[in-house]
Amino acid sequence: MLWLPSLRAGMNYRGGANGPRATSLARNWTRPDARTVHAWLSFPAVSNYSARRGHGFSRTTDVIVRRIREPRTTGRPRRYNIPSKKPSGDMQMFILSSQWKLALIVAAVAMAGVGWVLPASGDDQALRAEARLLLGALPDVPGEALDAPDTKLGRTLFWDVRLSLDGETACASCHLAEDWGADRRRYSPDARGKLTARHSQTVFNSMPQSALRWTGDRESGAHQAERSLTGSMGFDSAEEAVAALKRLGYEPEFRAAYPDDAQPVSPANYGRALQAYQATLVTPAPLDRFLDGDDDALTTEQKAGLKSFLHLGCADCHYGELLGGQSIEKFGVFKEYWTVTGSEKQDVGRFEVTGDEADRYKFRVPMLRNIAKTAPYFHDGSVAKLEDAVQIMADVQLGGRLDDQDAAAIVAFFDALTGQVPGHFSPPEEFPGGSESP
Structure with missing residues (x-):
């Protein structure tokens, strides 16, 4: 028997000081077992560069059906929600055209246990296609935006x-x-x-x-x-x-x-x-060149790391072109985080903002762009080395440490997320009042 998604949709825009912004897509899914399958949908949205930045640049809104690991404990199919990009939880939805409903059905087939929609071969083309769906390349900044x-x-x-x-x-x-x-x-x-x-x-x-x-x-x-x-x-x-x-x-x-x-x-x-x-401080990296078709942009080890990143569960939270930054998640799913990070303080995270017990120890998932250059790691900077941070995340979020080969490959892949410091990330030659750089 094939379980299909229950579709409920409606278009909603959130305005405000930054102009209209298309909100995220939410769906409830039912599935008969606990197989782990990704299904990623990426489609052009009406939101654009001006919605956040005041310039004319089209973006893509991405939606992920997240990997589910929880075992089925009753005879009834469990229901899962795709997390909203908006952390407040009042999930708003898009009206889907017929072609996107079809895409959702394809995703449902995958979730029902048919398996990956994409080929499982390890060649560059298959890996690129999978990474495009789950991650995505950084957008270009329009030249006029800088001026x-x-x-x-x-x-x-x-x-x-x-x-x-x-x-x-x-x-x-x-x-x-x-x-x-x-x-x-x-x-x-x-x-x-x-x-x-x-x-x-x-x-x-x-x-x-x-x-x-x-x-x-x-x-x-x-x-x-x-x-x-x-x-x-x-x-x-x-x-x-x-x-x-x-x-x-x-x-x-x-x-x-x-x-x-x-x-x-x-x-x-x-x-x-x-x-x-x-918004103009964008740093394209080797990953983006690979996604654009350059097979030589990543080393063999970095490609292996990308594959491990996608298949081991890292992309469950670190998804989209930023590889994160789009959801609020608990830090310490399988183990209390401070027992492995050495944190002096048990930071309660988003609970400090909402007072909701469900938000205790929850933090916004950090994006991984330039992660190899932005140590120390985690909300309290408690971990100095990227290699240690990778194993800690596997331990507390995925339920066990990675083998040395996978861990080393993922760290190598993270180097492929490093871009150049933007040339205009520097003081202007002159400040108001005719003064030079203070």
């Missing part, structure tokens, strides 16, 4: 240490070029001299994530930047920050970036500008 007034403004704001309580702290203070947009320190000092509660993650490739920060408590890059004014930048109020922007001569730049706004110098526009700049 847009809001992007230029955001770059200046990102590097200007004058825009802080101590006059020495900027976004760039915790997101360093030599650390591929992250911070090699476990915790970063803010403008008040206090250390951040969690490790600072990279800003490269970060804007397409469903939410930001380890607990997913920032809806977008703009939201995160705006809140940083009274956070890391140390101002007592947003009004104090606006006064500082005007005092430093930023008003012409804000007016050029947001000409239709009667009050262009505002916390919201500060956030929008920083989001626009960070």
Whole structure:
């Protein structure tokens, strides 16, 4: 007997300061057993570059039917939900055209036990096809985006240490070029001299994530930047920050970036500008060249690592073109994480934000782009070596350590996720008021 998905769909858009954004697809599936099968659907969505960044660039919305390991314990088929990219859990759905309903049925066939839809051979073509479905290549940044007034403004704001309580702290203070947009320190000092509660993650490739920060408590890059004014930048109020922007001569730049706004110098526009700049910090890597058809972009060991990454369960959470950043998951499925990371503190994760017991020890899944360059690892920076982090993840999330060959291959594959530091990830030549780099 073939179990098919129960289809329920409706189009919904979420608007706000960043414009409309297409929400994620959700489905309930029934399946008769506990076989582990991936089924990945990727389709063009109406959302575009302007939805998050203010520019015209088409994106792809990706949906995964996740691998299920739980054994069937009753005679009734169990129901599983595809996780929403939106971490809040109120999953909203797309109206599917007939061809996508057909694609879902194909996925259901796979879930019923027919097996992988794609060929299982280990040649480059089969591996590439599978990786395209489960992962995906990074999008190109339109050339005009780099010259847009809001992007230029955001770059200046990102590097200007004058825009802080101590006059020495900027976004760039915790997101360093030599650390591929992250911070090699476990915790970063803010403008008040206090250390951040969690490790600072990279800003490269970060804007397409469903939410930001380890607990997913920032809806977008703009939201995160705006809140940083009274956070890391140390101002007592947003009004104090606006006064500082005007005092430093930023008003012409804000007016050029947001000409239709009667009050262009505002916390919201500060956030929008920083989001626009960070959205251009994209780092294509050897994986992307491989997905585009270059067989020589990956070494033999890296291809083996990619295959292990896809088949052992890593891609259950680290999916999409960012290899993560799209869901909230419990850290420590099979074992309490602090027993293997050596963490001094048992961080409760998203529970701190929601107060929901179901969110205890849950964190936003970090993206793996440039992971080989962004040590230390995990929310508390408790693990210094990538090799150790890989085995810890296998132990606490997959239920056992990997054999040495698989672990080494996955670490080699992670090197293929490293791109070049963007050339414009540097201070502008001049800041408002005619001053050179502070």
